[in-house]
Amino acid sequence: MSDAPIGVFDSGVGGLTVLGALMAELPRERFIYLGDTARLPYGTKSRASVARYAAQSAEALMEYGPKCLVIACNTAAASSLPAIRERLHGVPVIGVIEPGAQAACEASLSGHIAVIATEGTVRGRAYEEAILRRRSGTRVTTLATQLFVALAEEGVCSGPIAQAVAEHYLAPLFGAGTDSPDTLVLGCTHFPMLTSAIRAVIPVPVSIVDSAATTAQELRQRLDSAGTASSSARGGVRFLATDAAERFARVGSRFLRRAIAPEDVEIIDL
Amino acid sequence: MSDAPIGVFDSGVGGLTVLGALMAELPRERFIYLGDTARLPYGTKSRASVARYAAQSAEALMEYGPKCLVIACNTAAASSLPAIRERLHGVPVIGVIEPGAQAACEASLSGHIAVIATEGTVRGRAYEEAILRRRSGTRVTTLATQLFVALAEEGVCSGPIAQAVAEHYLAPLFGAGTDSPDTLVLGCTHFPMLTSAIRAVIPVPVSIVDSAATTAQELRQRLDSAGTASSSARGGVRFLATDAAERFARVGSRFLRRAIAPEDVEIIDL
Numbered sequence: 001m002s003d004a005p006i007g008v009f010d011s012g013v014g015g016l017t018v019l020g021a022l023m024a025e026l027p028r029e030r031f032i033y034l035g036d037t038a039r040l041p042y043g044t045k046s047r048a049s050v051a052r053y054a055a056q057s058a059e060a061l062m063e064y065g066p067k068c069l070v071i072a073c074n075t076a077a078a079s080s081l082p083a084i085r086e087r088l089h090g091v092p093v094i095g096v097i098e099p100g101a102q103a104a105c106e107a108s109l110s111g112h113i114a115v116i117a118t119e120g121t122v123r124g125r126a127y128e129e130a131i132l133r134r135r136s137g138t139r140v141t142t143l144a145t146q147l148f149v150a151l152a153e154e155g156v157c158s159g160p161i162a163q164a165v166a167e168h169y170l171a172p173l174f175g176a177g178t179d180s181p182d183t184l185v186l187g188c189t190h191f192p193m194l195t196s197a198i199r200a201v202i203p204v205p206v207s208i209v210d211s212a213a214t215t216a217q218e219l220r221q222r223l224d225s226a227g228t229a230s231s232s233a234r235g236g237v238r239f240l241a242t243d244a245a246e247r248f249a250r251v252g253s254r255f256l257r258r259a260i261a262p263e264d265v266e267i268i269d270l
Numbered sequence: 271m272s273d274a275p276i277g278v279f280d281s282g283v284g285g286l287t288v289l290g291a292l293m294a295e296l297p298r299e300r301f302i303y304l305g306d307t308a309r310l311p312y313g314t315k316s317r318a319s320v321a322r323y324a325a326q327s328a329e330a331l332m333e334y335g336p337k338c339l340v341i342a343c344n345t346a347a348a349s350s351l352p353a354i355r356e357r358l359h360g361v362p363v364i365g366v367i368e369p370g371a372q373a374a375c376e377a378s379l380s381g382h383i384a385v386i387a388t389e390g391t392v393r394g395r396a397y398e399e400a401i402l403r404r405r406s407g408t409r410v411t412t413l414a415t416q417l418f419v420a421l422a423e424e425g426v427c428s429g430p431i432a433q434a435v436a437e438h439y440l441a442p443l444f445g446a447g448t449d450s451p452d453t454l455v456l457g458c459t460h461f462p463m464l465t466s467a468i469r470a471v472i473p474v475p476v477s478i479v480d481s482a483a484t485t486a487q488e489l490r491q492r493l494d495s496a497g498t499a500s501s502s503a504r505g506g507v508r509f510l511a512t513d514a515a516e517r518f519a520r521v522g523s524r525f526l527r528r529a530i531a532p533e534d535v536e537i538i539d540l
Contacts, residue, residue, distance in 0.1 A: 146424055
C-alpha cells in the first residue's frame with residue numbers, strides 16, 4: 001500500500017497551491033492531481049451540482065488505486081466530504097476545511113476569526129461549523145470574495161488592481177473603528193496567490209491562515225499512523241484535467257510554482 | 271409558425287444583455303432563454319467542449335418548437351454556429367458575431383478595429399474572419415479581457431476597480447503614441463455592463479460596438495422576410511438554467527435590467 005499514489009482533486013488549478021504544499025511535505029510520495037477544468041468554477045454553482053461533480057472526480061481517481069484522497073477545493077470539501085467518505089469506504093479522505101479551521105483556532109487570540117471564500121463555501125457554512133466545533137463561542141465572520149478567484153487565474157496578483165479589490169472587500173472588515181478579527185482564513189485555494197495584496201490593505205496585526213500547510217501535516221500524520229508512507233527514493237506527480245490542457249499548464253504553472261508542460265496534462269472525461 | 275417562440279441560449283447570464291435588446295426590438299415575441307449555468311463560463315474552455323455544450327443547449331431548445339434560435343454567447347457562436355445550423359436544418363440560427371462584425375465595419379472610418387473578448391473567442395479568430403470577409407484590408411486587433419467577465423458578474427461595473435481593470439487592458443491599445451483603433455467591439459455579452467468604465471479610460475474618440483442591437487435588427491429582418499413575426503398583442507419570456515436558480519435571478523436581473531424571480535427560473539438538465 002505504501003507504493004500506491006495519493007489522489008488530489010480540485011475544480012481546476014486552485015488546488016495546485018495545496019498540491020505544492022503536499023509535495024514539499026511528502027517528497028517521496030506519488031501524487032495524481034485531477035482538475036475538473038471542464039466545469040470550473042465550483043464556487044458559484046449549487047451545492048447539489050458541486051457534490052455531483054466532486055463524487056465523479058473521486059470515483060475517477062479511485063481507478064488509480066490511491067491510498068488516500070485529498071479534496072483540495074474548499075467548495076467541494078464543504079459540500080461533499082462526508083458523502084465521499086461514505087462512498088469510498090476504506091480509503092481515507094482529507095478535505096481542506098478541517099485543517100484550515102484547526103489552524104485558525106490555534107492562531108486566534110481574540111476569538112474573532114474571519115473567513116474569506118467563494119460564494120458556495122460561504123453559503124455552505126462549513127468553516128463556521130468546523131471552527132465552532134473546535135472552539136465554541138468563537139466569533140466567525142465570513143465573506144465571499146469572488147473576484148479574488150478571477151484575479152489569481154489571470155495572474156493579476158499584485159499592483160493597483162489587486163490592491164483595489166483587496167481594499168474593496170477587506171476595508172469594511174478591518175477598517176478603523178471596527179472590532180476587527182485577529183485571524184483571516186484564506187478559504188479558497190486561489191487566495192494564497194494574493195497573500196501580499198491582502199496583507200498590504202490590512203492595517204492591523206492579523207494571522208493569515210491558509211490550509212495548504214496544515215492539510216499537508218494532516219496527510220503526513222495519517223500516512224505515518226497507518227504505516228503507509230512511501231519509502232521510494234523520490235516521488236512524482238501526474239496531471240489529469242477534464243478540459244483545456246494548454247490553459248491548465250499555463251495557469252497551473254503559476255499556482256504550483258513549477259513548470260507544467262501541456263503535453264504532461266492528460267485529458268479525461270467524467 | 272408566427273406564434274412559435276424564439277429560443278435564445280448562452281453560457282449563463284451574459285446573454286441577457288442580448289435578450290434585453292431582442293425584447294425591446296420585438297416586444298410581441300415570446301422568448302425562451304436558456305443559460306448553461308452548470309458549465310459556465312465558456313470563455314476559458316476548449317473549443318471542443320464549448321461546441322458540445324452549445325449543441326446540447328440548441329437541442330434542448332428545439333423541444334419547445336422554436337421558429338428561430340439566437341446564440342447569445344460570443345464564445346459559443348464563434349465555435350459552433352455552422353455546426354448548429356447544419357444540425358438544426360430548417361430552423362434559422364443567428365449568432366452574435368456576424369451582426370457585431372457588420373456593425374464594426376460600418377462604424378470604422380480608419381479601418382482599424384479592436385475586438386475585446388474572452389480567451390476562447392479570441393483564440394477562435396471568428397471576429398477577424400467575419401470582419402475581413404466584409405472589408406478586406408481592415409486591421410483587426412484582438413485582446414482577451416477575461417477580468418471584465420468577473421467584474422460584470424460581481425456587479426463591480428464602475429468605480430476604482432472597474433477603471434483600474436479597464437486601464438490595465440486598454441491603455442496599451444489606446445495610449446498616447448499608439449496608432450489606436452477608431453472602433454471597439456465588445457465581443458462578449460458581459461462587456462456592455464462595463465461600457466462607461468471602458469469609455470472613461472479611452473482618451474481618443476472611439477465607436478463602441480456591441481452586437482446586441484444589431485443582432486436584434488437582424489432577427490427582425492429574418493422574421494419579417496419569412497413572414498413569421500408574431501401578431502400577439504404582447505410577448506413574454508421564460509427562463510431556463512442548468513444550475514443555481516437563485517444566482518441566475520440575482521445576477522441576471524442586473525444584466526436584463528428587469529427583475530427576475532428565482533421561482534421563475536426553471537432548472538433543466540442537459
